[in-house]
Amino acid sequence: MSDTVLIEKVLEGNDHAFRLLVEKYRNDVFRTVFAVLRDQKEAEDAAQEVFMKVYTSLSHYENQGFKTWITRIAVNHAIDVKRKQARRREDVVDALDQQALGSPKDSVEKVVIAEDQRRLVQKKLNEVPENYREVIYGFYIAEKSYQQMAKEQNVQVKTIETKLYRARNWMKRNWKEDDFS
Structure with missing residues (x-):
């Protein structure tokens, strides 16, 4: 038909x-x-x-x-x-930032520095190739285990380990410590 x-x-x-x-x-x-x-x-x-x-x-x-x-x-x-996923990630980063900022009694300077660092980390994270970005975000920012990420991405734990290893090598090759100061 x-x-x-x-x-x-x-x-x-x-x-x-x-x-x-x-x-x-x-x-x-x-x-x-x-x-x-x-x-x-x-x-x-x-x-x-x-x-x-x-x-x-x-x-x-x-x-x-x-x-x-x-x-x-x-x-x-x-x-x-995909856009909704990205927004959810940003919301998680914002929530983590709020936790890190502490009480409202903290100095304005501390808040401004933390916000600058957050923007810098987000900018640097966007430079990472997309296939590595998710494991870097999951492991370092969302603090997920290899097993959690493997389950979410429907892959083997070894795949997550490999991606994270390659992502770290990419960061070593492309970033300098001075980029974050």
Whole structure:
């Protein structure tokens, strides 16, 4: 059955037709989302959310290439998820900063210095290649164990160890101690 026929049936209320569309495109959607998120569990969740968006937006589809349309939805959704993850990381860093700052009685100078250091660390962290950034953040800032990070990223502990080793080597090659003062 063609996509056009299936879409018409879905719009008429045939849920089975939508299941057929999901079956036909689920691998494409998953691969697209995974390419952006690089995390299997996050990609699985995002792929399901993409299909919910497709279902609710199907009445707006204008018969101009269904696969292209669904892929565009998948990419946009994956980018949104990635942005939310980044915001969550920033919130964690901000919360850690608040803890580190201590009581309001602390001097203004201490607060300003801590804020400058936070900005500098965030800037330097953004310089790190993306494939290392997550392990550096997880281990040094969020203080997660290798096991926690391996579980979250759905990889072996050895993979986390290797990434962290390579990330440290990258930092040794590209950063100087003076960069942080």
